[in-house]
Amino acid sequence: MKKTHKPCGRPEVLKVLADARPDELDPARLVDPARQREDLARIVAGATDGPAARFLAPRRRSAFRPVGVAALAAVAASMVVLTTVDLREPAGRPAAQPPSSAGTDAPGAGADMRVDGHIELLSAARKAESAVAEGTYWQTTTRSEIVDVAGDEGHLFAVRSASTSQWSVGVRPGTKSLMISELDSVTEPRTAADKATWQAAGSPRTVEFKVSKKSGAGTLVARIGTGRKPTVTQTNSDDRIYAVGPDNVSYKDLRALPSTTDELRRYLERLYAQDNGADTGTAGRSAWMLGQAGNLVTMPVKPAVRAAAYRVMADLPGVRVTEHVIDPLGREGVGVDYPLAYQGGPLGTTQQRLVVDPATGAMLSDELVLVEPSARAREAGLAAGTTVYYNATARMSWGNHQITVPKHARG
Numbered sequence: 001m002k003k004t005h006k007p008c009g010r011p012e013v014l015k016v017l018a019d020a021r022p023d024e025l026d027p028a029r030l031v032d033p034a035r036q037r038e039d040l041a042r043i044v045a046g047a048t049d050g051p052a053a054r055f056l057a058p059r060r061r062s063a064f065r066p067v068g069v070a071a072l073a074a075v076a077a078s079m080v081v082l083t084t085v086d087l088r089e090p091a092g093r094p095a096a097q098p099p100s101s102a103g104t105d106a107p108g109a110g111a112d113m114r115v116d117g118h119i120e121l122l123s124a125a126r127k128a129e130s131a132v133a134e135g136t137y138w139q140t141t142t143r144s145e146i147v148d149v150a151g152d153e154g155h156l157f158a159v160r161s162a163s164t165s166q167w168s169v170g171v172r173p174g175t176k177s178l179m180i181s182e183l184d185s186v187t188e189p190r191t192a193a194d195k196a197t198w199q200a201a202g203s204p205r206t207v208e209f210k211v212s213k214k215s216g217a218g219t220l221v222a223r224i225g226t227g228r229k230p231t232v233t234q235t236n237s238d239d240r241i242y243a244v245g246p247d248n249v250s251y252k253d254l255r256a257l258p259s260t261t262d263e264l265r266r267y268l269e270r271l272y273a274q275d276n277g278a279d280t281g282t283a284g285r286s287a288w289m290l291g292q293a294g295n296l297v298t299m300p301v302k303p304a305v306r307a308a309a310y311r312v313m314a315d316l317p318g319v320r321v322t323e324h325v326i327d328p329l330g331r332e333g334v335g336v337d338y339p340l341a342y343q344g345g346p347l348g349t350t351q352q353r354l355v356v357d358p359a360t361g362a363m364l365s366d367e368l369v370l371v372e373p374s375a376r377a378r379e380a381g382l383a384a385g386t387t388v389y390y391n392a393t394a395r396m397s398w399g400n401h402q403i404t405v406p407k408h409a410r411g
Helices: 013-019 040-044 050-054 114-127 192-200 251-255 261-276 282-297 303-315 375-379
Strands: 058-060 064-066 137-152 155-170 178-189 206-213 216-223 231-234 240-244 247-250 320-326 332-337 342-345 348-357 362-373 387-399
Touching: 114 303, 137 192, 137 206, 137 375, 155 192, 155 240, 178 192, 240 251, 240 282, 247 251, 261 282, 261 303, 282 303, 282 362, 362 375
Parallel strands: none
Antiparallel strands: 058 064, 137 155, 137 387, 155 178, 178 231, 206 216, 240 247, 320 332, 332 348, 342 348, 348 362, 362 387
């Protein structure tokens, strides 16, 4: 739900530190907010550019696992979906930090407020311990947008594709988990200037985007306009409803996760070693840990686990925390930037950012920010600091009834 007011100033430091007490002193209660990733239509299309590469279908080891960096296959029914990323440091220089874009940060923002920002992240940990009634389905509504570049060299223009998704995760025996994506969908030129370039090209009804795949470069075709049919996908496999690291887990497994910060950190480090073999790079481990902790915050875990996940995030080396960041839905929060950047995509170098509301403990959005635009992106008017992807949570709550699938949905 969109926040209608701002927090009353910066949290009083001593109070926040007192609130961030050891997890073992807190009672075990259920908690609300959730943020999950979607845009399954991009997976079905096999796109792997930028953020689309972070939507992965499971693969097999001892359990379902993500298939590497690329979303190479369609998501079939009865699959547990996991978001992960291929994080690479830009060649020849330290990990880039995305500059603020106009309309992204509040006035006076952009400075690295590591001390105060981390205090606010600890404040989010404390607020995340609020109790709510448990239900049968953990349900979220998210709004996402992805930006691509289309057209011919010398006549390039940016296109935005936006849609709403509903995800209802069944946590009781015999329930199913359903995701309905492509609701209220629209694909259109991003700005008035982009629309003029598109019209000069003859207002084509379909456009092509360049995408990156494991097998090499490719193209993705999209239709300009509205009214795409929604897609419904079953995302559970029996009682397995989420992916944590390399494993798909049940609701019972989620409830049994370590509930203190040190225990949860060690648990995630073991999963990292299992998922990444001998790779011991600090930046890569921090990025992986941040992603996993961010995922846990969005799941129906115990409140102590949720709080511990935030504290793990606050302690990770190389993670940049910035105050007064405005998410794509206009809500103020704390920006948590990944320590590595994505390199080599058609749009250039990008970096992932999570936005957290310290006043409620909610994960507001997951974004991909352009750090170093490619020549193609620059020609289309995409500057450094542009958000080229976001997935923002508009609603989150427990429910006792499964969501209604539109009659015209496909899948």
